[in-house]
Amino acid sequence: MSSANQPVQGMSDIAAPEVHLWQRMEQLARDVMVRYGFEELRTPVVEFEAVFTRSLGETTDVVQKEMYVFEKGGRRLCLRPEGTAGVMRYAAGLGAAETDGARWYYIGPMFRSERPQAGRKRQFHQCGVECLEPPSPLVDAEILALQVDLLRAWGLGDCEVRLNTRGESGGQAQVAEGLRAALAPRAAELCEDCRRRMAANVLRVLDCKNETCRAIVAELPPSTDFMSEASRAYLQQVAEHLDALGVSYRLDPLLVRGLDYYEHTVWEIASTALGAQNAVAGGGRYRMRLGGRELVGTGFAIGLERVVGVLQALGRENALQTPPPKLVWLVGLGDEALRQNLALMQQLRAAGIACRMASGGSMKSQMRAANKSGAAWALIRGDDELAQGVAALKDMVAGTQETLPVDQLATVLAARIAGPAS
């Protein structure tokens, strides 16, 4: 294969039959989110760079090295690396009356310039929600319940939810300090990465994969010890609401979320069916300041490529496939029949019937094309049929054939498509 016809590194074409799975997933997602009172919000793929640098955190890897940034007309622009900041940029331009109680969802492509690997594309797709109701453990629990509901609709009702808190935003510096102090005596034993993380982002030490680091982390006091009583109580209430909602979860004090805007409730849903990139979805409560307004909300994002990956790994993708529409393939023998078939095809389409035809060729080759396309029927006309005002309708599965008047075709076919499976 030549490099000229490949897509850009880390970006993929999604074609049939897999694209049918995507369409179905998106349809189910919209159905579920609408039931929870969410409206779709479509924000641009291109945003000002500052929208993300200010909200995700200047020091996060996403901002520092993964964004596609470019300059146009003297403005620093970028391709969105995630969905929340763009939604909040939109919200910041509204009045409080419009953002209070807002519930938005989005589905679309995101871009991060990372090295591609299993479950990690440079253009990937997320489905997420943002809820701007007044902060409450009840809202957090409801949003998590929505996410679990959505995964269940896709056939992933058995994923494990890990839940944790980052504490109120005012106390996060204390948490970092506390952890740093607790780690300090054993800093020399930590891996090279973790020694760097101690200064840059202590929380990341908690989910290091290195064995000796994990052993050290296991002996640390839980990070909630460094939080306020109110922060611990908030988490406790979220847990109680989740119990009431029937959502199962596991409290995991080592769960870390990467972006700076999170506060209080955070969660993540992973699947062992995936490789190293096993996080399927994540979410939490956040606070960010944009355009002079401070916005608080709860939201989540789901990586659609990863959901597809889990479904395929577990062999569940077929459960979401819907049967393709029944297709009628028009076969014409001779130029006049082809011409009249073209007009007939448009009449049938106008009646809601899916139709195709070949531009010519022998009857054999046209029938072969009909078969290859998976057409349910072949509709055959030659000079004899034209003269009599009829058409031969062949059932491609049963192999049976009958002759019908042309003016009855639309009603007969429509009835058979709607009726019981043939």
Place this chain on the structure above:
RNA sequence: GUGGAUAUAGCUCAACUUGGUAGAGCACCAGAUUGUGGUUCUGGCUGUUGCGGGUUCAAAUCCCGUUAUCCACCCCA
């Protein structure tokens, strides 16, 4: 950004170790007494061996570079 593996027909792969200008299956196209697909039989088409350079009389094969893919680190959904 770092590391490992890989790159041959539309697809899955063989030939590479022991250099001698590529082959199979599937797919595709066409026929099997001139109006019927899917099965069968017969025949046919397909490649600047990812790209660039080097060694050699000769490179898919050996060497260097480069690009891409896969996997892992890192990070995240």
